[in-house]
Amino acid sequence: MTSEVRQKATLAQDAAAIMNRLTTEQKNTALSRMADALLTEQTAIIAANKLDLERGREQGTSPSLLDRLALNYDRVAAIAEGLRQIVELPDPVGELLEHFDRPNGLKVNKVRVPLGVIGMIYEARPNVTVDAAGLCLKTGNSVVLRGGSAAIESNRKIVEVLKQALSNTEMPADAIQLIEDSDRASVNEMLKLNGLLDVVIPRGGASLIRNVVENATVPVIETGAGICHTYIDESADFTMAADIAFNAKVQRPSVCNSMETLIVHEAFADRHLSELAERFQKADVELRGCEKTAALLPGTKLVTDEDYATEYNDYIMNIRIVPNLDTALAHIRRFGTKHSECIVTENASNAERFIQDIDAAAVYHNASTRFTDGFEFGFGAEIGISTQKLHARGPMGLPALTSTKYKVYGNGQIRG
Amino acid sequence: MTSEVRQKATLAQDAAAIMNRLTTEQKNTALSRMADALLTEQTAIIAANKLDLERGREQGTSPSLLDRLALNYDRVAAIAEGLRQIVELPDPVGELLEHFDRPNGLKVNKVRVPLGVIGMIYEARPNVTVDAAGLCLKTGNSVVLRGGSAAIESNRKIVEVLKQALSNTEMPADAIQLIEDSDRASVNEMLKLNGLLDVVIPRGGASLIRNVVENATVPVIETGAGICHTYIDESADFTMAADIAFNAKVQRPSVCNSMETLIVHEAFADRHLSELAERFQKADVELRGCEKTAALLPGTKLVTDEDYATEYNDYIMNIRIVPNLDTALAHIRRFGTKHSECIVTENASNAERFIQDIDAAAVYHNASTRFTDGFEFGFGAEIGISTQKLHARGPMGLPALTSTKYKVYGNGQIRG
Numbered sequence: 001m002t003s004e005v006r007q008k009a010t011l012a013q014d015a016a017a018i019m020n021r022l023t024t025e026q027k028n029t030a031l032s033r034m035a036d037a038l039l040t041e042q043t044a045i046i047a048a049n050k051l052d053l054e055r056g057r058e059q060g061t062s063p064s065l066l067d068r069l070a071l072n073y074d075r076v077a078a079i080a081e082g083l084r085q086i087v088e089l090p091d092p093v094g095e096l097l098e099h100f101d102r103p104n105g106l107k108v109n110k111v112r113v114p115l116g117v118i119g120m121i122y123e124a125r126p127n128v129t130v131d132a133a134g135l136c137l138k139t140g141n142s143v144v145l146r147g148g149s150a151a152i153e154s155n156r157k158i159v160e161v162l163k164q165a166l167s168n169t170e171m172p173a174d175a176i177q178l179i180e181d182s183d184r185a186s187v188n189e190m191l192k193l194n195g196l197l198d199v200v201i202p203r204g205g206a207s208l209i210r211n212v213v214e215n216a217t218v219p220v221i222e223t224g225a226g227i228c229h230t231y232i233d234e235s236a237d238f239t240m241a242a243d244i245a246f247n248a249k250v251q252r253p254s255v256c257n258s259m260e261t262l263i264v265h266e267a268f269a270d271r272h273l274s275e276l277a278e279r280f281q282k283a284d285v286e287l288r289g290c291e292k293t294a295a296l297l298p299g300t301k302l303v304t305d306e307d308y309a310t311e312y313n314d315y316i317m318n319i320r321i322v323p324n325l326d327t328a329l330a331h332i333r334r335f336g337t338k339h340s341e342c343i344v345t346e347n348a349s350n351a352e353r354f355i356q357d358i359d360a361a362a363v364y365h366n367a368s369t370r371f372t373d374g375f376e377f378g379f380g381a382e383i384g385i386s387t388q389k390l391h392a393r394g395p396m397g398l399p400a401l402t403s404t405k406y407k408v409y410g411n412g413q414i415r416g
Numbered sequence: 417m418t419s420e421v422r423q424k425a426t427l428a429q430d431a432a433a434i435m436n437r438l439t440t441e442q443k444n445t446a447l448s449r450m451a452d453a454l455l456t457e458q459t460a461i462i463a464a465n466k467l468d469l470e471r472g473r474e475q476g477t478s479p480s481l482l483d484r485l486a487l488n489y490d491r492v493a494a495i496a497e498g499l500r501q502i503v504e505l506p507d508p509v510g511e512l513l514e515h516f517d518r519p520n521g522l523k524v525n526k527v528r529v530p531l532g533v534i535g536m537i538y539e540a541r542p543n544v545t546v547d548a549a550g551l552c553l554k555t556g557n558s559v560v561l562r563g564g565s566a567a568i569e570s571n572r573k574i575v576e577v578l579k580q581a582l583s584n585t586e587m588p589a590d591a592i593q594l595i596e597d598s599d600r601a602s603v604n605e606m607l608k609l610n611g612l613l614d615v616v617i618p619r620g621g622a623s624l625i626r627n628v629v630e631n632a633t634v635p636v637i638e639t640g641a642g643i644c645h646t647y648i649d650e651s652a653d654f655t656m657a658a659d660i661a662f663n664a665k666v667q668r669p670s671v672c673n674s675m676e677t678l679i680v681h682e683a684f685a686d687r688h689l690s691e692l693a694e695r696f697q698k699a700d701v702e703l704r705g706c707e708k709t710a711a712l713l714p715g716t717k718l719v720t721d722e723d724y725a726t727e728y729n730d731y732i733m734n735i736r737i738v739p740n741l742d743t744a745l746a747h748i749r750r751f752g753t754k755h756s757e758c759i760v761t762e763n764a765s766n767a768e769r770f771i772q773d774i775d776a777a778a779v780y781h782n783a784s785t786r787f788t789d790g791f792e793f794g795f796g797a798e799i800g801i802s803t804q805k806l807h808a809r810g811p812m813g814l815p816a817l818t819s820t821k822y823k824v825y826g827n828g829q830i831r832g
Contacts, residue, residue: 017749021772100794106783108793115805116775194629198805213610217630219638219806240828247830333433355823356437359532367522367826376831377524377822378516389531389614389819390635391807403805406793407771410783412656414663415792 005144005189008177009196012117012142015174019140020114022170024091027138030171035083037165038130038158042076048157049126056150069124069151079130082381086134089380092399093140107409112402114140116198119190121146121212123204126154132203133162133176135383139401142175144197146190148204149182156180191216198403203384206311221391221400223384226256226339227311228369231328231354233345234265238272240366241344242279247368248342250283254313256385257340257372261308261318263328269296269321277319285315292321308335325350329357336360339387340369361387361394421560421605424593425612428533428558431590435556436530438586440507443554446587451499453581454546454574458492464573465542472566485540485567495546498797502550505796508815509556523825528818530556532614535606537562537628539620542570548619549578549592551799555817558591560613562606564620565598572596607632614819619800622727637807637816639800642672642755643727644785647744647770649761650681654688656782657760658695663784664758666699670729672801673756673788677724677734679744685712685737693735701731708737724751741766745773752776755803756785777803777810 002010038045049071056066098110118141120132129147136143147155155178163173179186191200194217201221202212209224230248232241248259264273273296277287287293288303303318308331322328332341342364343354351365362372372395374382379397386392392400418426454461465487472482514526534557536548545563552559563571571594579589595602607616610633617637618628625640646664648657664675680689689712693703703709704719719734724747738744748757758780759770767781778788788811790798795813802808808816 017773017775020775102792102794106787113775214633219804220635221806222635237828243828243830251831357433359433359436359529360821362822362824364824365826367824367829368831370831371522371824371829372822376518378518388635390637393820394822404809405776406778406788406810408778408780408783408787410781412653412659413783413787414659415667415784415786 003186003189004181005179005186005193006196008179009117009119009144009190009193011174012144012177013196015172016114016116016142018172019137019142019175022140024093026170027091027140028087030166030169031083031087031134031138033165033169034134034162035080035087037161038076038080038083041157041161042073045076045154045157045161046071046073049154051153052151061150065124065150069126069154071126071154075127079127082127082131083134086138086381089138089398091138092402097404104413105411106413109407109409110404111407112399113405115401115403117142117144117196118401119144119146119193119197119200119218121187121190121200121202121204121208123148123208124150126151126158128203129155129158129178130162132383133159135381135398135401137171137175139398141401142177144177144179144190146179146187152180152182187211188215191218194218201384221384221386221396222388223386224256225311225337225387226258226385227260227309227335227337228257228340228342229261229263229332229336230259230342230344230369231263231325231332232265232268233325233343233347233350234267235346235350236265236268236344237346241268242272242276244342244344244366244368245276246279246283248370249280249285249317250315251368251370253315255370256311257369258313259317259369260310260312261320261331261335263320263322263331265328266292266321266323269293273297273319273321280317283315285317287317287319289319290321293319296321311337325353329354332358337387339385340364340372342367342369361385419602419605420597421595421602421609422612424595425533425535425560425606425609427590428560428593429612431588432530432532432558434588435553435558435591438556440509442586443507443556444503446582446585447499447503447550447554449581449585450550450578451496451503453577454492454496454499457573457577458489461492461570461573461577462487462489465570467569468567477566481540481566485542485570487542487570491543495543498543498547499550502554502797505554505814507554508818513820520829521827522829525823525825526820527823528815529821531817531819533558533560533612534817535560535562535609535613535616535634537603537606537616537618537620537624539564539624540566542567542574544619545571545574545594546578548799549575551797551814551817553587553591555814557817558593560593560595560606562595562603568596568598603627604631607634610634617800637800637802637812638804639802640672641727641753641803642674642801643676643725643751643753644673644756644758645677645679645748645752646675646758646760646785647679647741647748648681648684649741649759649763649766650683651762651766652681652684652760653762657684658688658692660758660760660782660784661692662695662699664786665696665701665733666731667784667786669731671786672727673785674729675733675785676726676728677736677747677751679736679738679747681744682708682737682739685709689713689735689737696733699731701733703733703735705735706737709735712737727753741769745770748774753803755801756780756788758783758785777801
């Protein structure tokens with residue numbers, strides 16, 4: 001018997017052939033209908049979401065997770081509005097990326113095409129179901145969604161609503177597939193579905209992403225993990241440095257572009273560390289420091305290498321004092337995850353060296369690492385932040401969901 | 417004890433930090449020295465190659481494999497010349513791909529950067545050792561080479577010569593690493609070296625590539641497998657169709673962009689199949705055909721689905737006669753490997769439909785699939801032909817060996 005995963009991926013692949021032929025207008029019409037339908041059916045969606053919330057409460061789910069899971073009228077409206085924003089974005093499919101005429105008369109066009117079938121593996125938030133579907137469909141792909149079991153009732157209802165919205169449009173309802181099997185085995189089956197899935201994109205915590213990276217034979221776009229650093233150089237302006245570091249840590253600690261370790265030049269630390277630390281402590285940030293830090297801030301818990309290698313996503317911060325830029329660069333090379341790194345300095349040559357030497361998706365001079373984000377970069381949408389170097393790196397907009405094709409026009413050319 | 421693979425990959429990674437800082441001129445100087453050294457040391461290289469050839473003969477290696485393995489003065493000169501051609505190519509590293517000023521004053525530059533450390537896993541030909549090293553180094557990467565055991569003496573000598581050539585250059589010799597352990601386990605260790613290798617590129621036969629795709633947790637650029645089709649439409653010009661099909665099959669059957677199955681519209685087949693088949697038979701191509709083919713060409717062996725799914729790389733060709741374009745498209749969708757596909761037709765709308773609908777790296781109208789090649793596309797070099805949709809698709813030039821980085825310049829921006 002064919003499994004749910006294989007069966008639905010096959011339907012998605014068949015639909016992808018139709019998706020590939022749709023015009024931008026046809027796709028936009030379909031996405032607008034989906035947005036309308038979410039609003040029309042919001043009561044039913046919220047009712048389904050209540051079932052997830054009740055089951056979650058019974059199972060002792062944490063309040064913060066329940067909050068992320070919860071839908072209300074405002075949130076459904078925001079999700080629908082997100083779809084409308086995707087409608088407004090330019091369609092990358094069909095874009096002519098390169099053209100060259102060869103001496104033998106061949107005309108070669110390199111154009112953007114859909115990837116085909118995208119597998120999305122994610123956790124609790126039901127808004128990802130709509131977001132991911134909207135972005136994949138806008139770029140002419142089919143999508144196989146595998147959300148967390150905590151949101152299964154919400155996701156089932158949402159996908160039902162989205163598919164129904166596609167009747168009387170040119171977009172095939174089979175382009176959206178939801179895997180309902182909550183067993184981990186269904187994820188692992190997706191990861192091996194070469195020939196049916198063209199890519200798998202995981203969105204979620206470190207263990208979800210690790211499972212995908214370690215087990216997938218389908219190509220993966222790795223997202224998420226971020227151990228980000230802010231290095232305050234000797235010449236940094238105190239107010240700017242304090243504001244940037246504080247923002248990078250405290251503005252939203254739970255996300256991947258927030259800072260985990262603050263690296264401070266010793267001359268700056270001698271002058272300013274106490275004042276700087278006080279600001280973090282007032283915001284209830286737990287500090288863990290190197291020995292020099294502890295000498296300047298008595299009572300600070302000593303940091304370990306394991307701490308340096310941890311993405312806290314919480315109100316905890318490591319502090320390391322270094323004698324020079326080289327030591328800061330070496331620290332980041334050892335513990336960074338190549339996501340987002342920042343130097344605060346008034347020294348232009350140190351800034352350039354940092355930006356050149358650091359191997360990361362985004363490297364900042366005098367700005368918070370929190371800006372590594374599709375919306376902040378002006379992409380208008382974001383499927384995630386790639387932490388790998390292939391295909392897409394950093395915030396991914398719509399072009400990251402496309403591939404290319406060479407269209408070659410001849411008049412009888414053969415190879416000699 | 418640290419394994420050879422891990423130890424050498426670590427050296428390569430350390431060297432990558434230096435490679436990332438080299439100017440184009442520094443890289444070109446190093447590559448030119450490498451080319452010089454190959455010529456200076458050609459006698460020693462050919463002597464080492466003799467050891468491989470002798471061992472190969474003792475082990476009963478086929479003459480065609482021995483021929484691919486063999487080096488002589490002309491071949492070493494050609495390899496050195498290949499390096500000089502890489503020197504002449506434009507350096508993609510540092511290229512500004514995008515720039516945007518954000519309303520908050522952030523200046524964002526998206527620039528090309530090296531990938532970091534590239535693992536190359538390949539088979540017998542020792543020229544790949546130099547080719548791959550040259551392309552990886554030109555793009556500022558370190559490379560970990562794992563060639564076939566049949567060429568180990570040649571590869572060891574070649575890599576020794578290349579590394580020695582780097583003394584008195586700015587390029588670190590550690591940027592080139594050769595894995596000498598001939599055990600399959602050393603390949604499998606490379607495939608799991610996340611954090612040390614940024615990508616693995618396999619070059620070789622189907623089983624080598626399958627092993628890499630199935631076992632790698634490091635990102636892979638899949639290359640190679642090609643079940644390519646030529647579809648001769650009803651309106652095709654006979655001479656053009658015959659020339660293109662013959663070229664696609666016979667000009668070099670052993671490569672991935674050669675044709676395996678000829679699909680012919682029934683009206684064309686009724687008029688021309690006998691004459692067409694005769695040309696292939698004269699060239700000693702074994703024909704396997706569908707029932708209609710056998711009816712038109714009595715004595716033709718009947719083709720099976722397994723035949724349709726086989727990359728022969730040999731003087732064997734399947735023929736299928738179809739009633740219309742749709743059946744041809746469906747056949748290619750089922751059996752194609754998304755490499756190179758061709759339609760021969762005088763009907764422009766059929767041509768456009770074929771080019772639009774077929775999901776492949778390169779789609780041809782009235783030209784041989786044999787043109788899917790980095791040199792034929794004018795890239796001046798080729799690291800392989802990607803058959804996946806992520807990162808690079810089709811012939812890969814130097815840009816395929818790069819990633820990107822966002823360099824973000826601020827003056828104190830924080831996120832609100």
